Amino acid sequence: MLELRLVQGSLLKKVLESIKELVTDANFDCSSTGFSLQAMDSSHVALVALLLRSEGFEHYRCDHNLSMGMNINNMAKMLKFAKNDDIITIKTDDGSDTVTFMFESPTQDKISDFEMKLMDIDSEHLVIPEAEYDAIVRMPSAEFARICKDLSSIGDTVVISITREGVKFSTKGDIGSANIVCRQNTTVDDATVIEMNESVALQFALRYMNSFTKATPLSNTVTISLSNERPVVVEYKIAEMGYVRFYLAPKIEEDEPETSFV
Amino acid sequence: MLELRLVQGSLLKKVLESIKELVTDANFDCSSTGFSLQAMDSSHVALVALLLRSEGFEHYRCDHNLSMGMNINNMAKMLKFAKNDDIITIKTDDGSDTVTFMFESPTQDKISDFEMKLMDIDSEHLVIPEAEYDAIVRMPSAEFARICKDLSSIGDTVVISITREGVKFSTKGDIGSANIVCRQNTTVDDATVIEMNESVALQFALRYMNSFTKATPLSNTVTISLSNERPVVVEYKIAEMGYVRFYLAPKIEEDEPETSFV
Amino acid sequence: MLELRLVQGSLLKKVLESIKELVTDANFDCSSTGFSLQAMDSSHVALVALLLRSEGFEHYRCDHNLSMGMNINNMAKMLKFAKNDDIITIKTDDGSDTVTFMFESPTQDKISDFEMKLMDIDSEHLVIPEAEYDAIVRMPSAEFARICKDLSSIGDTVVISITREGVKFSTKGDIGSANIVCRQNTTVDDATVIEMNESVALQFALRYMNSFTKATPLSNTVTISLSNERPVVVEYKIAEMGYVRFYLAPKIEEDEPETSFV
Numbered sequence: 025m026l027e028l029r030l031v032q033g034s035l036l037k038k039v040l041e042s043i044k045e046l047v048t049d050a051n052f053d054c055s056s057t058g059f060s061l062q063a064m065d066s067s068h069v070a071l072v073a074l075l076l077r078s079e080g081f082e083h084y085r086c087d088h089n090l091s092m093g094m095n096i097n098n099m100a101k102m103l104k105f106a107k108n109d110d111i112i113t114i115k116t117d118d119g120s121d122t123v124t125f126m127f128e129s130p131t132q133d134k135i136s137d138f139e140m141k142l143m144d145i146d147s148e149h150l151v152i153p154e155a156e157y158d159a160i161v162r163m164p165s166a167e168f169a170r171i172c173k174d175l176s177s178i179g180d181t182v183v184i185s186i187t188r189e190g191v192k193f194s195t196k197g198d199i200g201s202a203n204i205v206c207r208q209n210t211t212v213d214d215a216t217v218i219e220m221n222e223s224v225a226l227q228f229a230l231r232y233m234n235s236f237t238k239a240t241p242l243s244n245t246v247t248i249s250l251s252n253e254r255p256v257v258v259e260y261k262i263a264e265m266g267y268v269r270f271y272l273a274p275k276i277e278e279d280e281p282e283t284s285f286v
Numbered sequence: 287m288l289e290l291r292l293v294q295g296s297l298l299k300k301v302l303e304s305i306k307e308l309v310t311d312a313n314f315d316c317s318s319t320g321f322s323l324q325a326m327d328s329s330h331v332a333l334v335a336l337l338l339r340s341e342g343f344e345h346y347r348c349d350h351n352l353s354m355g356m357n358i359n360n361m362a363k364m365l366k367f368a369k370n371d372d373i374i375t376i377k378t379d380d381g382s383d384t385v386t387f388m389f390e391s392p393t394q395d396k397i398s399d400f401e402m403k404l405m406d407i408d409s410e411h412l413v414i415p416e417a418e419y420d421a422i423v424r425m426p427s428a429e430f431a432r433i434c435k436d437l438s439s440i441g442d443t444v445v446i447s448i449t450r451e452g453v454k455f456s457t458k459g460d461i462g463s464a465n466i467v468c469r470q471n472t473t474v475d476d477a478t479v480i481e482m483n484e485s486v487a488l489q490f491a492l493r494y495m496n497s498f499t500k501a502t503p504l505s506n507t508v509t510i511s512l513s514n515e516r517p518v519v520v521e522y523k524i525a526e527m528g529y530v531r532f533y534l535a536p537k538i539e540e541d542e543p544e545t546s547f548v
Numbered sequence: 549m550l551e552l553r554l555v556q557g558s559l560l561k562k563v564l565e566s567i568k569e570l571v572t573d574a575n576f577d578c579s580s581t582g583f584s585l586q587a588m589d590s591s592h593v594a595l596v597a598l599l600l601r602s603e604g605f606e607h608y609r610c611d612h613n614l615s616m617g618m619n620i621n622n623m624a625k626m627l628k629f630a631k632n633d634d635i636i637t638i639k640t641d642d643g644s645d646t647v648t649f650m651f652e653s654p655t656q657d658k659i660s661d662f663e664m665k666l667m668d669i670d671s672e673h674l675v676i677p678e679a680e681y682d683a684i685v686r687m688p689s690a691e692f693a694r695i696c697k698d699l700s701s702i703g704d705t706v707v708i709s710i711t712r713e714g715v716k717f718s719t720k721g722d723i724g725s726a727n728i729v730c731r732q733n734t735t736v737d738d739a740t741v742i743e744m745n746e747s748v749a750l751q752f753a754l755r756y757m758n759s760f761t762k763a764t765p766l767s768n769t770v771t772i773s774l775s776n777e778r779p780v781v782v783e784y785k786i787a788e789m790g791y792v793r794f795y796l797a798p799k800i801e802e803d804e805p806e807t808s809f810v
Contacts, residue, residue, distance in 0.1 A: 102440075104439070134468050141461075200626070206657065364702075366698065366701070367728075396691070
């Protein structure tokens with residue numbers, strides 16, 4: 025039996041909104057550690073990893089490890105019913121082929137429940153080694169989202185270059201070229217902060233970067249970790265519970281097709 | 287001669303917005319009692335009844351009973367010109383084939399008038415007997431609107447079930463099933479209140495329910511009156527003036543076509 | 549060399565938004581007087597004239613008179629990157645075929661620059677004689693925008709009639725006719741004020757009037773100058789810097805094609 029009760033229901037809504045553009049169907053894995061997901065986008069270029077630790081739930085009962093295959097869009101549709109201050113409970117019985125979502129208003133005046141069929145989804149679990157990165161930027165997530173959106177109106181790819189002074193985002197397209205520099209600022213909270221061993225400059229598809237920024241409502245800051253010849257990690261922390269991480273392989277040459285992630 | 291002056295002009299705008307999705311052309315009937323309308327939707331499944339009592343107008347002159355045929359969309363277009371605090375006057379002369387709407391800003395700095403051609407519309411006036419209902423729910427209109435909208439993303443029909451504890455809205459569709467329960471709460475103003483002789487469970491097309499909720503801006507609460515084998519009445523009261531009521535025949539079997547209202 | 553630094557960057561964004569619907573490509577002319585533009589719309593019916601005086605810039609260096617041909621849409625796209633409180637610098641070198649826009653955040657934490665190719669655009673500079681007008685209306689720009697938008701839902705042309713009492717906007721269409729009168733009011737700031745030698749009534753295409761109102765964010769008031777047999781001037785003043793003016797030839801007969809401006 026599985027029963028997870030999350031007081032801050034709005035959080036699960038935001039998680040689904042952040043991944044539904046990238047992922048169609050995925051397995052949610054439940055264990056004593058927490059509620060997690062790992063999935064590739066349909067073109068196998070980007071990878072999403074989600075973790076909501078069990079400690080973050082008001083009530084977390086998971087008798088056996090369990091993998092629940094769900095259509096992310098349908099799940100997002102159901103979660104739209106929940107108001108932001110609703111308490112969300114996810115329930116299923118061992119061997120059942122359905123999952124139930126229950127939403128309770130804080131006053132208990134309104135209680136909704138939704139039953140959804142589970143799916144069988146083939147998936148391979150990648151082990152992503154924790155690694156050192158050449159350079160790590162932490163910056164306001166809204167600023168990063170705006171930069172990706174703005175650059176998309178000019179070009180298709182972004183070069184992210186990190187030096188000790190700051191991070192530079194560059195693109196070019198038919199109408200011209202653009203550079204945006206965010207300078208390191210350690211005097212203000214939640215401003216741009218750089219940690220680096222080595223300067224890096226890597227190129228990525230803006231289309232994926234824009235998808236990742238759908239997670240902006242989850243956190244005020246985003247962390248971008250870069251190393252040469254490794255996928256970038258774009259991470260949004262979920263307060264006291266875990267994270268959503270997006271991995272994307274760099275583009276080697278502008279004219280080449282994107283490298284597949286695996 | 288007809289001359290009706292309504293200080294709260296925003297009210298007439300909201301009335302038109304509430305019916306224009308359902309009704310294309312309709313006769314507005316003016317008598318000493320008030321300004322009223324009764325019309326069926328084009329598929330003859332739902333009925334709208336509007337009453338604005340003469341006492342609610344600042345000035346109400348109606349020398350003879352009069353029926354003015356109007357295209358509801360065109361009338362709504364003209365009323366969009368009125369700002370929410372404008373005073374609206376409706377005027378026509380006996381035998382004239384046009385009606386004039388006049389909008390005055392509260393400061394009298396801006397005065398607009400619109401002349402619109404009247405139409406000849408065949409219509410039959412149904413006498414709707416006042417009746418006892420098995421169960422009546424009064425609930426926040428915004429909550430009812432949200433429930434109808436949310437359920438539409440899952441199914442096409444809603445079963446409304448009323449018991450002493452509360453009202454339950456249920457639907458099912460390809461992606462799963464949903465139940466929303468609003469519990470009776472007599473301790474808070476404008477919360478859900480149930481009055482019942484007998485428990486009922488009736489099924490309706492969500493498409494029409496969603497149309498009815500266009501009247502939500504007219505009132506903080508909506509009253510839903512249900513009896514077996516009778517059309518449901520969804521009523522929005524218009525403060526001190528009257529009401530907009532929507533009637534809809536229940537669906538007998540899920541797979542059958544909707545019963546016609548008359 | 550050209551280097552113009554504008555502290556109130558939002559102003560240039562609004563200017564571009566106000567003209568981009570009407571003008572595709574245009575030459576920006578820089579001289580010691582200021583930064584200006586004159587362009588006709590693609591159908592040669594309306595004319596736009598912009599002036600930003602050199603005194604309004606924080607720094608204004610223009611060694612030689614210069615004409616920079618730009619695609620207005622691309623320029624507007626680049627200016628969208630600037631936040632409203634960004635400082636904008638426009639730079640180019642003598643003989644260069646590119647122009648650079650630089651946006652600095654007030655804290656200097658974020659600096660963006662954009663390089664755009666200049667274009668060769670044939671254009672003829674019209675000398676528009678300063679003239680006396682039969683009647684001039686100054687009215688709230690938001691009110692004028694709303695009137696043009698509202699009337700467009702009924703008809704294609706507007707008759708603007710000015711008398712000592714006020715200004716009347718009239719249209720007719722298939723669904724009826726509409727008149728909106730704004731009365732002169734000299735007791736309130738930014739209300740409607742009439743100056744006239746002679747009453748006028750001229751007819752214009754609403755489509756152009758609606759385009760002109762894209763300049764509404766530039767100023768709280770708009771000035772409309774009318775004379776028989778002369779193009780109307782719709783002017784939005786830009787505080788302490790200059791103006792955007794739109795010129796439109798009146799329609800002579802309702803059924804005739806619009807007169808070309810030149």
